[in-house]
Amino acid sequence: MTRVLVTGSAGFIGFHTASKLLQRGATVLGVDNFTAYYDPALKEARNDILSNHPNFKVARVSIDDMAAFGEAWAEFQPDVVIHLAAQAGVRHSIDSPESYVAANLIGTFNVLELARHHKTKHLLAASTSSVYGANTDMPFTETQRTATPLSFYAATKGATELMGHSYAHLFKTPMTFFRFFTVYGPWGRPDMALFKFTKGILAGEPIDIYNNGQMVRDFTYVDDLAESIVRLTEAVPGDTPVEGDSLSPVAPFRTVNIGAGQQTQLMDYIGEIERALGKEAIKNFMPMQQGDVPATEASHALLKALTGYAPSTPPSAGVPAFVEWYLEHYRN
Numbered sequence: 321m322t323r324v325l326v327t328g329s330a331g332f333i334g335f336h337t338a339s340k341l342l343q344r345g346a347t348v349l350g351v352d353n354f355t356a357y358y359d360p361a362l363k364e365a366r367n368d369i370l371s372n373h374p375n376f377k378v379a380r381v382s383i384d385d386m387a388a389f390g391e392a393w394a395e396f397q398p399d400v401v402i403h404l405a406a407q408a409g410v411r412h413s414i415d416s417p418e419s420y421v422a423a424n425l426i427g428t429f430n431v432l433e434l435a436r437h438h439k440t441k442h443l444l445a446a447s448t449s450s451v452y453g454a455n456t457d458m459p460f461t462e463t464q465r466t467a468t469p470l471s472f473y474a475a476t477k478g479a480t481e482l483m484g485h486s487y488a489h490l491f492k493t494p495m496t497f498f499r500f501f502t503v504y505g506p507w508g509r510p511d512m513a514l515f516k517f518t519k520g521i522l523a524g525e526p527i528d529i530y531n532n533g534q535m536v537r538d539f540t541y542v543d544d545l546a547e548s549i550v551r552l553t554e555a556v557p558g559d560t561p562v563e564g565d566s567l568s569p570v571a572p573f574r575t576v577n578i579g580a581g582q583q584t585q586l587m588d589y590i591g592e593i594e595r596a597l598g599k600e601a602i603k604n605f606m607p608m609q610q611g612d613v614p615a616t617e618a619s620h621a622l623l624k625a626l627t628g629y630a631p632s633t634p635p636s637a638g639v640p641a642f643v644e645w646y647l648e649h650y651r652n
């Protein structure tokens with residue numbers, strides 16, 4: 321059975337991905353440093369669930385600590401590595417850029433070095449829709465240029481794609497970089513809109529709505545995302561491109577969008593939260609925030625060509641699922 325190392329296993333996406341891998345019979349080593357960017361208790365709660373599974377173990381190490389990370393990797397001997405540990409968040413990268421250098425640049429460099437030395441069969445890593453930056457030609461396709469990031473977060477993620485390409489070329493490690501589109505759902509991140517809005521509405525506090533609500537996102541339900549990731553582990557980049565492929569001509573390397581391919585207006589998303597909670601939000605309309613992009617929309621044609629699958633859960637189903645989890649998890 322496949323041995324999969326998942327970095328960021330106590331994070332939102334890492335938790336869902338590791339859970340699905342375990343359900344499918346894989347043996348999983350999670351690597352996480354339980355950083356306090358947001359409440360570590362949420363990470364511990366996710367990790368407790370994973371730890372109930374006999375085929376899961378966690379190494380509490382930081383990926384920017386090469387010695388400790390390298391030891392955990394060497395001991396586990398993974399076939400496949402899914403690298404999800406990162407400093408996320410678009411707006412936080414304006415105030416704390418240095419944490420993005422450590423986690424995203426140095427951390428990913430360590431992943432690449434270890435994959436090189438251990439001859440990993442397939443390395444998959446998280447990038448973001450934010451790399452499309454100032455592009456306005458939607459839906460975004462993987463073959464578009466991504467040279468105009470609008471936040472330092474996006475710049476570091478774009479840099480990891482380039483670093484990955486060079487290692488895939490030099491050392492022939494097959495690599496897939498995912499570009500995630502605003503992922504949401506149960507166990508979500510407290511710094512993201514859905515969590516912040518739900519918490520604010522329940523507390524009767526005003527919620528900050530950026531760009532006066534004139535925002536559009538391709539919201540991707542987390543379970544659809546985890547399904548896409550698990551299926552992509554089998555789509556090892558080789559020599560033969562599929563239609564519309566981003567496969568590099570000189571390396572076993574591709575980028576793949578993971579998005580629902582559906583645009584939702586921010587105000588409609590908020591409407592779904594209000595409906596699920598049965599309570600109206602007090603709305604504090606604000607200007608556009610530095611680093612934000614006004615709109616995203618994924619083409620998921622490549623994902624579908626590679627896996628036969630694409631995300632399809634709409635916010636009208638995904639938002640109530642989050643709210644149900646939130647009310648249960650924080651019911652005291």
Ligand SMILES: O=C(O)[C@H]1O[C@H](OP(=O)(O)OP(=O)(O)OC[C@H]2O[C@@H](n3ccc(=O)[nH]c3=O)[C@H](O)[C@@H]2O)[C@H](O)[C@@H](O)[C@H]1O
Pocket residue numbers: 408409410448449450451500501502503511512513514516528529530531535536537586612
């Ligand atoms: O796919 C990505 O590239 C990114 O997705 C996510 O970023 P975003 O699309 O900004 O998600 P999210 O916070 O849910 O905000 C949704 C909307 O609500 C607006 N928003 C947000 C917060 C708030 O207080 N008010 C508000 O109006 C906000 O302006 C936006 O219009 C990940 O965090 C990031 O790691 C990255 O991967």
